[in-house]
Amino acid sequence: MAAGDIHPDFVTVLSLLDSTAALRHAAEVVHRRLGADLAAGAERVGDDETVEVRAVVGGRTEQLNGLVVAPQIGLGGQATVLRRTVAVPDYCASRAITHDFDDPVRAEGLRAVMAAPVVRAHRLYGVLYAARRSVEPWADRDRQELLMLARQTAVAMEVADGAREMTEVAVYSERQRLAVRLHDSVGATLFGLRAALMSVEALLPEGPARERLRVAVEQAKHATTELRSQTRSLYDTPADKGLAITIRGDCRDFAARAGVAADLVVLGELPRLDTARSEALLKVAREALLNVEKHAGAHSVLVSMYATDDGVVLTVADDGAVSLPGPPDDRGPDDRGLGLSGLAERLERVGGRMTFAANEEGGSTLRAWVPTPTADPPAGP
Known part of the structure; x- marks a missing residue:
């Protein structure tokens, strides 16, 4: 979906970088544009694609808020499994769905209800609902409109997930930097102080002064242990x-060393990888940065990471010269360089693969994929 395809109603929400805010905004848009008596948004809360209603617009009670909907249960659960819009003209009388939620639906006086999955790149983010308090079938244009709004909601929620992940990475990265600085500065000072106190203590005869120094040595030792x-x-x-x-x-470190701007972008949450696969991707990133530093003459490098249905992808793209011309299959081992050849073999040992290609606008992109521990390698490159 191109940026120009985003409806103006969703331009603002893309800047909010909050998935719940995106869902509430989407419910307001559904309520207004479909003329629904009630609109709601549910957010995914479980690995099994269970969703929870977190935004209700036009409600008369609070019974729908917080409703947890499992796959295949009710209208929303059906939409998550089928990955398409589903609708009923009279919810409580329908034989096409389960009736686990008839009580809150009756309390709201709802009859015609429609649900569309909020999906992007096969990932479920939630469900959008539209409902009327009269019995009437939903028109095809209503179904199409709700599905389009759900897809655009998925874009906003994907952006929010990516922003949250990047914020968390930045916070933990700064924590690590602070820990190192404290260790190198305060830790070294405490070590030197304790050593000095111990040397003075050894020179003093037994008595009150030496006892006070002994206490100071123990305090310095305790402070060092606590700092550690x-x-x-x-x-x-x-x-x-x-x-x-x-x-x-x-x-x-690369940017400071090479004078080339380098950034990492994490798109959404990443699954946990085992040590072998994590180390393989780390080696790829480091070798690719080294390759850019030595050969590309680039002005900037972008490293990105994102999850697929069956693994994790890491790409390293630069805007310099293509240091390794031609597709990998057309080059011999000497042309590829021992570093990249070794990385390709390492990735293959953990079920992954690597490609290297020139960018149309200049520069090149190295792409590495590794499967999650339970995934089977997909077909194709």
């Missing part, structure tokens, strides 16, 4: 953020 514990807590990061944080640090 606190810096370790600052430095530790969640397993699913560690790879992105490390690559972000590599980009920062």
Whole structure:
């Protein structure tokens, strides 16, 4: 979906960078544009694509708020499984759906109800609902309109997820930098202070002065131990953020060393990878940055990471010269360089693959994919 295809109603919400705000805005748009008596948005809350209603517009009660809808249950659960708009002219009388939620639907006086999945790139973000308090079938244009609004809501929620992930990566990265600075500065000072106190203590005869110094040595030791514990807590990061944080640090070091702007973009949440696959992607990122530094003459580099249905993709794109001309299959081992050849073999050992191609606008892009531990490699390059 191109940027020009985004309806003006959704331009503002893209800047909010909050998935719940995007969902509420979408419900307001559905309420207005479809002339619905009630509109609602549910957000995905479980790995099994369970959703929870978090935004209701036009409601008379609070019974729909917080409603948890599992796959295949009710109209929304059916929409998540079928991945299309589903509708009924009279909810409580319909034989096409389960009736787990008849009580809150009756409390709202709802009859005709329609639901569309909020999906982008096969990922479910939630469900949009439109409802009327009269019995009447939904027109095809209503179904199409709701589905279009759901797709644009998915774009906004994807942007929000990416922004949240990048914020978390940035926060943990700064925590690590602070931990290192504290260790190198305050830690070194405490170590030197304790050593000095111990040397003076050794020179003094037994007595009150030496006893006071002994207490000071113990206090310095305690402070060192506490600092070590606190810096370790600052430095530790969640397993699913560690790879992105490390690559972000590599980009920062590369920019300082090479004088070339380098950024990391994480698109949405990343699944947790095992050690072998994480190390393979990390090696790819570092070797690609080194390759750009040595051969590309680039002005900027963009490293991106995102999840697919079956794995994680890492790309390194630059705007310099194409240092390794031609597609990988047309080059011999000597042309590819031992570094990239070795990376390709390492990726293959963990079920992954790598491609390298020239960009139409100049520069080149290296793309590496590794499967999640439970995924099977997809067909094709």
